[in-house]
Amino acid sequence: MAKYYITTAIDYVNGNPHLGHAYEKIGADVIARFKRLAGYDTFFLTGTDEHSLNVARQAEAEGLSTKEFCDTMAGRFRSAWDKLNISYDRFIRTTDSDHVATVQDIVRRANERGYVYKGTYSGYYCVSCERFIEEGDLIEGKCPFHPSREPEWVEETNYFFALSKFQEPLLRHIRENPKFILPVARRNEIVNRIKEGLQDVSVSRSTLTWGVPFPQEIDDNQVVYVWFDALINYLTGAGYTPGTDEFGKWWPADLHYIGKDITWFHCVIWPAALMAAGVPLPETIFGHGFVTFKGAKMSKSEGIVVDPLKVADSLGADPLRYYLMKVVPHGQDGDFSFEGLAETYNADLANDLGNLLNRTVSMIKKYFKGTVPSPSGVYEPLDEELRALGESVAERGHQKMEELDPAGALSEIWSLITAANKYIEDSAPWVLAREGKRERLATVMLNLVEVIAKEAVMLSPFIPDSSQRIWDVLGLPGKPEDIRWDGNPEVASLLPGIRVTKTGPLFPRLDMESSDFTTGEFHLAELAKEKKKEGRKQKTGPSAKNTADTGKGDPKVDNLISIDDFAKLDLRVAEVTAAERVEGTDKLVKLEIDLGTEKRQIVAGIAQFYAPDELIGKHIVVVANLEPARIRGVESRGMLLAGSTEDRKELAIITVDRPLAKGAKVR
Ligand code: ME8
Numbered sequence: 001m002a003k004y005y006i007t008t009a010i011d012y013v014n015g016n017p018h019l020g021h022a023y024e025k026i027g028a029d030v031i032a033r034f035k036r037l038a039g040y041d042t043f044f045l046t047g048t049d050e051h052s053l054n055v056a057r058q059a060e061a062e063g064l065s066t067k068e069f070c071d072t073m074a075g076r077f078r079s080a081w082d083k084l085n086i087s088y089d090r091f092i093r094t095t096d097s098d099h100v101a102t103v104q105d106i107v108r109r110a111n112e113r114g115y116v117y118k119g120t121y122s123g124y125y126c127v128s129c130e131r132f133i134e135e136g137d138l139i140e141g142k143c144p145f146h147p148s149r150e151p152e153w154v155e156e157t158n159y160f161f162a163l164s165k166f167q168e169p170l171l172r173h174i175r176e177n178p179k180f181i182l183p184v185a186r187r188n189e190i191v192n193r194i195k196e197g198l199q200d201v202s203v204s205r206s207t208l209t210w211g212v213p214f215p216q217e218i219d220d221n222q223v224v225y226v227w228f229d230a231l232i233n234y235l236t237g238a239g240y241t242p243g244t245d246e247f248g249k250w251w252p253a254d255l256h257y258i259g260k261d262i263t264w265f266h267c268v269i270w271p272a273a274l275m276a277a278g279v280p281l282p283e284t285i286f287g288h289g290f291v292t293f294k295g296a297k298m299s300k301s302e303g304i305v306v307d308p309l310k311v312a313d314s315l316g317a318d319p320l321r322y323y324l325m326k327v328v329p330h331g332q333d334g335d336f337s338f339e340g341l342a343e344t345y346n347a348d349l350a351n352d353l354g355n356l357l358n359r360t361v362s363m364i365k366k367y368f369k370g371t372v373p374s375p376s377g378v379y380e381p382l383d384e385e386l387r388a389l390g391e392s393v394a395e396r397g398h399q400k401m402e403e404l405d406p407a408g409a410l411s412e413i414w415s416l417i418t419a420a421n422k423y424i425e426d427s428a429p430w431v432l433a434r435e436g437k438r439e440r441l442a443t444v445m446l447n448l449v450e451v452i453a454k455e456a457v458m459l460s461p462f463i464p465d466s467s468q469r470i471w472d473v474l475g476l477p478g479k480p481e482d483i484r485w486d487g488n489p490e491v492a493s494l495l496p497g498i499r500v501t502k503t504g505p506l507f508p509r510l511d512m513e514s515s516d517f518t519t520g521e522f523h524l525a526e527l528a529k530e531k532k533k534e535g536r537k538q539k540t541g542p543s544a545k546n547t548a549d550t551g552k553g554d555p556k557v558d559n560l561i562s563i564d565d566f567a568k569l570d571l572r573v574a575e576v577t578a579a580e581r582v583e584g585t586d587k588l589v590k591l592e593i594d595l596g597t598e599k600r601q602i603v604a605g606i607a608q609f610y611a612p613d614e615l616i617g618k619h620i621v622v623v624a625n626l627e628p629a630r631i632r633g634v635e636s637r638g639m640l641l642a643g644s645t646e647d648r649k650e651l652a653i654i655t656v657d658r659p660l661a662k663g664a665k666v667r
Pocket of ligand 1: 008009010011012013019020021023024049230231232233257258259260261262289290291292
């Protein structure tokens with residue numbers, strides 16, 4: 001089995017995990033989960049970068065020993081990633097003893113090969129980046145990444161790494177390995193900068209004590225520069241045995257998944273250090289874009305931070321995972337907003353995916369008592385089209401994931417969900433049921449279940465918990481992750497005879513009006529309704545998840561419906577263009593209505609209250625998605641809404657009180 005070793009950047013622990021960190025870990029997790037599905041023996045490394053000056057200063061500010069402070073913070077990062085369902089295989093800390101030994105050994109190896117020498121450094125240092133900055137790179141005297149913080153002037157004797165010797169070998173390696181730096185735009189940036197010339201870099205600090213001690217035989221008064229120390233975590237994680245050429249089961253890394261601000265360290269200093277130490281280079285370094293919030297980079301030092309855990313607390317991890325993967329396009333920046341998250345949640349998860357599952361399961365319950373029937377083997381063009389799309393989406397989605405493009409893969413995956421929803425409309429199972437076409441109905445149900453099961457497999461890297469729920473609702477055995485996604489996920493053989501179960505909605509709708517987008521507090525639609533009833537102030541309510549757990553509905557009112565139930569009704573404004581009595585009846589009127597996009601005939605029991613002519617030109621409200629019916633032999637496709645008293649002595653049609661376009665939705 002081919003192996004796949006994926007790593008993320010390791011985060012500085014001087015502040016809490018923020019949404020930018022979460023985006024990177026989720027992106028790497030989606031890739032790692034995909035690789036497992038695609039049949040690779042996968043190892044996923046993430047962790048914390050603890051030997052920074054920032055961290056030491058923060059610990060001091062909080063009156064803790066640096067190690068104590070790091071223990072607490074590393075625990076926070078780790079539990080954040082657990083909460084977001086990050087399936088890492090090792091959580092590495094740069095204070096781990098095997099890492100300290102590996103760092104010292106790599107410094108030793110580079111030194112033995114003549115690439116480390118003693119010198120004097122004087123120049124600027126940005127504590128937020130933990131990087132030495134050349135004067136020419138300062139913008140108005142400030143670090144380009146951290147304009148709010150003064151760079152510090154540093155003058156000290158320390159050890160240098162002869163980076164300048166690697167200009168040609170690096171350019172050659174990048175040229176010969178087109179996948180070494182991705183996306184291509186990042187590769188071009190790096191190549192241009194290398195061509196400008198490389199300067200030797202400092203790899204130790206003599207004025208600090210917090211760090212990996214330099215190998216004693218070289219100098220016992222220095223610590224390893226934090227970036228040199230940090231990069232080596234990838235080798236420690238692979239299982240490198242110091243003092244040998246055993247680089248570990250997982251080395252070389254297949255993918256370093258990191259942010260675009262640290263590509264120089266990963267694409268230049270790191271490979272040069274590996275070359276100097278005689279260690280093979282990683283396959284690919286992918287520099288992802290930033291998650292911005294109102295257009296600015298999320299950053300502790302710039303004070304713009306969205307807490308991913310708060311979002312996950314109120315909505316669950318999956319919606320956040322899904323939204324971040326969708327909103328940040330391949331290698332580019334993407335802007336996060338609470339409104340965007342809520343809208344995407346309602347449109348994609350609650351509506352498209354949730355309704356597809358819900359409708360399918362309800363129909364199987366209604367028409368087949370919950371057991372998915374055996375296939376008839378006879379397919380109509382509509383079925384063939386859906387099946388062919390299923391196959392091509394699986395292939396194109398797979399391809400996008402191989403290209404490290406989760407957003408692109410999601411858009412493929414969603415095109416199949418959209419098609420399946422349309423397939424329900426086009427195949428009209430309710431008509432098949434009414435006409436007693438059981439075999440055809442069974443085929444339609446099976447095609448739908450097959451699409452949904454396949455979706456659960458392909459979505460499992462993105463929304464693992466929800467995929468498992470879908471799997472369970474369909475009554476499928478095991479886990480969606482048990483199925484291989486190396487071409488077309490094979491789910492068909494699991495389907496005949498499975499028993500579906502009906503549960504609450506997969507993604508209960510959010511109420512946009514009662515959610516507070518300034519604080520990121522989301523409210524379920526059902527909850528908002530209850531709260532309105534109780535006359536409470538909406539903004540002070542608990543978060544959606546907590547309240548969802550406290551139970552639904554007022555126990556005294558047993559006919560409550562959820563907003564999801566209401567959303568199933570397609571209510572539209574229509575103009576009455578013709579009306580006449582249905583012959584042989586004294587109650588029924590046959591109306592021709594115009595819905596803007598189509599004309600239809602409906603039958604209504606209003607003849608005792610309205611003369612046909614009186615109805616023409618009225619803008620009425622109809623249920624547009626009601627199953628067609630024949631009333632006294634006359635076809636009726638929809639129902640008009642009217643109010644009437646209990647004894648039906650009075651009746652009035654619902655109309656709109658000012659002109660509104662035909663076909664306008666009533667909600
Ligand atoms: O750079 N959007 O740590 P770090 C997307 N310790 N990604 C973001 C982001 C945002 N708004 N903000 C930060 C370090 N990141 C070093 C790494 S690796 C050997 C050492 C990403 O805590 C950032 O690009 O500043 C980086 O990949 C990761 O979060 C950790 O950032």
